[in-house]
Structures are given as structure tokens and as C-alpha cells.
Amino acid sequence: MAVPILKQGNYLIASIQAALTDADLFELRNALVTQVGRFRSRGVVVDVTALDVMDSFAARTLRDIAQMTRLRGAETVIVGIQPEVAFAMVQLGLTLEEVATALDLEEGLAYLRDRSKRTGPAIGSHGG
Amino acid sequence: MDQTLTKPTISPTKPTITPMSAEATAAMLRELVAHLRQNRTRLREEWVQRIIEAQLLTAMSKEEIFAEATSVYDSYLDVLETGSVEALQAYARNLSERIIPRGVETHEVLGIVLLLRDVLARELFTRYGSDFAVLNNVLEAYEPAANRIATTVGVGFVQERERVIRQQQEAIRELSTPVLPVRERLLILPIIGIIDPQRARQLTEQLLRGIRINRAKVAVMDITGVPAIDSTVANHLVQTVESARLLGATVIVTGLSPEIAQTLVTIGVDLGKMNTVGDLQGGIEEAERMLGYKVMPVREPTQQG
Numbered sequence: 001m002a003v004p005i006l007k008q009g010n011y012l013i014a015s016i017q018a019a020l021t022d023a024d025l026f027e028l029r030n031a032l033v034t035q036v037g038r039f040r041s042r043g044v045v046v047d048v049t050a051l052d053v054m055d056s057f058a059a060r061t062l063r064d065i066a067q068m069t070r071l072r073g074a075e076t077v078i079v080g081i082q083p084e085v086a087f088a089m090v091q092l093g094l095t096l097e098e099v100a101t102a103l104d105l106e107e108g109l110a111y112l113r114d115r116s117k118r119t120g121p122a123i124g125s126h127g128g
Numbered sequence: 129m130d131q132t133l134t135k136p137t138i139s140p141t142k143p144t145i146t147p148m149s150a151e152a153t154a155a156m157l158r159e160l161v162a163h164l165r166q167n168r169t170r171l172r173e174e175w176v177q178r179i180i181e182a183q184l185l186t187a188m189s190k191e192e193i194f195a196e197a198t199s200v201y202d203s204y205l206d207v208l209e210t211g212s213v214e215a216l217q218a219y220a221r222n223l224s225e226r227i228i229p230r231g232v233e234t235h236e237v238l239g240i241v242l243l244l245r246d247v248l249a250r251e252l253f254t255r256y257g258s259d260f261a262v263l264n265n266v267l268e269a270y271e272p273a274a275n276r277i278a279t280t281v282g283v284g285f286v287q288e289r290e291r292v293i294r295q296q297q298e299a300i301r302e303l304s305t306p307v308l309p310v311r312e313r314l315l316i317l318p319i320i321g322i323i324d325p326q327r328a329r330q331l332t333e334q335l336l337r338g339i340r341i342n343r344a345k346v347a348v349m350d351i352t353g354v355p356a357i358d359s360t361v362a363n364h365l366v367q368t369v370e371s372a373r374l375l376g377a378t379v380i381v382t383g384l385s386p387e388i389a390q391t392l393v394t395i396g397v398d399l400g401k402m403n404t405v406g407d408l409q410g411g412i413e414e415a416e417r418m419l420g421y422k423v424m425p426v427r428e429p430t431q432q433g
Contacts, residue, residue: 079376083336086374090367095374102376103343111376 003028005035010042011112012074013105017050025061032065036074043112044069047105049080059094066099075100075115079108154211156269161209163255164248172201175240175247182243184236188227196223197240204244208273213280220284228285228292237285238278245274305331307338313345314415316408320353328364335368339377346418347372348411352383362397369402378403378418382411 003024006013012035014028032044046062048054066076077100081089089095102108164171176197179185185193199219207216224237252270256263304327308316315338319331335347349365351357357365369379380403384392392399405411416423 078374081374083333083340083371083375086336086371087332087367089374090370095370101374103340107343107345107376 003031005031007035007039007041008109010040010116011109012036012039012041012044013047014044015047015105019051019053020058022057025058029061029065029068033068033072036069036072041074042116043109044074044076045105045108045112046076046078047080047108048078048085049082049104052082052085054081054085054089054094056092056094059089059096063096063099066096075112077102077108077111080104152265153269156265157208157211157273160252160266160270161205164205164208164251167251168201171247171251172197175201175244178243178247179240182239184239184243185227185232187230187232196227200240200244204248204277207277207280208270211273213276216277216280217284220281221288224285224288228289234282234285234289238282241278241281245278248274301327301330305334307334307347309338309342309344310412311416311419311421313343313419314412315339315342315344315347316412317347317349318353318408319349319351321355323354323357323361325360325364328361328368332364332368332371335379336371336375339372339375344377346378346380346415348380348382348408348415350383350408350411351381351388352385352408354385354388357388357391359395359397362392362395366397366399366401373401380405380411380414382406382408 003014003016003020005028006015012032014032016028020028032046035041036044044065046065048062051058062078066078069076078096079102081101100111102111172194176190176194179193179197180190185196188196200223203216203219207213227237249267249270252266253263256266300321304321305317305319308318310316315335317331317335317338323331335349338344339347365381369381372379382405384404403414405414413423
């Protein structure tokens, strides 16, 4: 099942609706990394509220998405991790180091807005 | 050879013991009980005397011991007579409920029941001791019943104690981990007392749920009231802090005592991910700074009014 990716101003929002296969995750990663460039997005929000399990592949893919989009100029925030899922992830050592996380979509967008305010307009948009 | 010779000399008495039918046992017990009832006052006195000599039930006065002894004695005989332990079970539960809050220990309860068993057995010895065969039959009937009574009372007491302990644990657990919102998006979690693995689990659950419900960005966990921490619990705390981060919240740990600080470093818990501040006040101030609050007095206190 493909994950819908919505464009919202400078941000992309990927809202996961159901459990994903490894192939779906791979597809999501490719789509986001491509579209970040196409829409010149400044941030990505991945909403995982609907997930009640997070395996190591999913966690690694989320971390990869964050690192890859960062290389392409967009900050990624993972939002909506359920409390039980969060604790299970930590026990498995899937702590998503260096990936921003937020409570829900609203918080995630607020985080991205805050961040762009702090860091100022990016060099790319300066020149263009 | 000697040993093989001694055996046959005993066997002739055996047939007189074993063929006791259920009715015969019951009849025997009835006779015993009648005898023990007749000598109730004397035997009870003797029993109470022995309880006091053995320094059991020191939490109770002599009159109280005597009153309890009377009802235990009567229930004891009832069970011997009827063979039904239900009434005794109820009585043991009731007795335990009354004496547990007074600090009566398990060994004391078992001790007094076993003393009564001995006092009565001694009485049976003096009464039937002249005839070995009869005495054997008497003990055959008496011992299983007496043992069942001792077991019933002991188990009843322990069960009641465990029930009380469970109830108290429940109560402590419910009281032990409040998660309190102090400001918009700021929670505090004061922890007092020993954290065992079960409590740690509950604490994590409460905190993560609290973060979600209150949409908190920062949580201050104050462990001033925690006397000690072991590596399991310390790692659990680290995991809690990381889980909270996955929900988008920062946890500040405050009030680490000198002992705990030394323990954590000595056992090598990775505290790199923990935000720590000296005391609760500092923790709240730090949290307010992170949330963008600035707290200042409205005016000088002397200018008021």
C-alpha cells in the first residue's frame, strides 16, 4: 500500500495509514527523497500514528529518510510514535538517534517552523 | 541379622493398628473429643501456660491470649469431631485479620497451634498410655486430624498476610507515581521511595501516557526522594528518557543524590542522553527556559497593598 505524500507549503507530509511491508517503506523513502528536490521542500513530516509495531527495518528506513532528506536540504520529523511503540523501540535499541521527533503532526510542523526561524533562510533560497 | 530379627517382633502389633475402618476412626475421635471436652478447663490452662512460657503472642495480654485460646480450643475439638475444616478456615481467617495488624508473626501462630497439638497428645498419652494397642489406634485417629488443623491454620494465616501485603502494594503503587502538569506542556514527576523494576515499568507507562495526554514538551523527573538505584532501574530510566524523546518530549532528571550519582558513574550507566539538573527548582527553571517562559515578580513585595 502506497503512502500518500501531501505537499503543504514548504513541507511534505507523509501520513502512514497502515502497517507497511519492507517494499512499501523502500518506496516511501524513494518518493520522499525525490519529491524533496522537486518541490524544493524545507521539511518533511512522517506521521506514524497508525503504526502499532515498529520493526528494525522500519526504524532504519525512517533514520535513512531523515539523513537522506537532510543531505537534500530538508529536515525530517517523525511524529505520532505511540507510547508503547516508543518503549518497545528503545528496548530493541531502535532509538532513532539524531532524528527529530514530535508528538503529532501539529507539533512536527511547529518544530519545522521554529527551526527555519532559528536557522534563517537557507543559502539555496537566498541565491534564488 | 539383629535388624532382621527385630522387625518380626513388631509386626504382630501391626494388624491391630491398620484395620481401623472409617467408622472406627470416627468413633475413636468422638470418644477422644468427649474426653478432651471434659477436661477443657484444665487443658486450656495448661496450653495458655505453655504459650506464655514459650513467649509466643507477646503482643497480646494474658486475658486476650486466654480468650483466643478458648475459641481456638473449641474450634479445634469441633474439627477433630466433624473432620470438616471449613468452619476452622473461616475462623483462622478471622483470627488472622484481627492479629496481623498487631504484629503477630507466622511462627507464633504455627507455634501455638502446634503447642495445642502437643498438649492434647500428651493428655492422650497419659489417658491411654497403659495400653499400647489402644494408644496406637488413638494416635492413628488423632494425628492426621491434628496435622490437618495445623496446616489449615498456618495456610489461612499466610494467605491472609499475603492478601494484606497485596492490598498494601496496590495502594502504594497507586499513590506512588503521580504525573502532574505544572504549566502548559510541562509535567513534573516526583518520585519518592525505592524504585523496583515493577514500579519503574509503571512509572514509564504513566510518564509516556502523561506526555501524550497533556501534549507535554518537557517533563521534569525529580528523584530527590529515591534513596538508591541499581543498574536495572538506572537503565530503565535511561530507556524512559529515550522513549519520551521519541514522543517529542525532553525529560530533565533532577535531585540525584550524591550516592546515586556515584553509583551511576561507578556501574557505568550511559547517561549521555540524560538531561540532569541539581534540584527540582533548577529543573523547572530549565524547563521553563526551554519552553520560552520567563518568570519574574510582578512588583516588589514591599510595595504591595
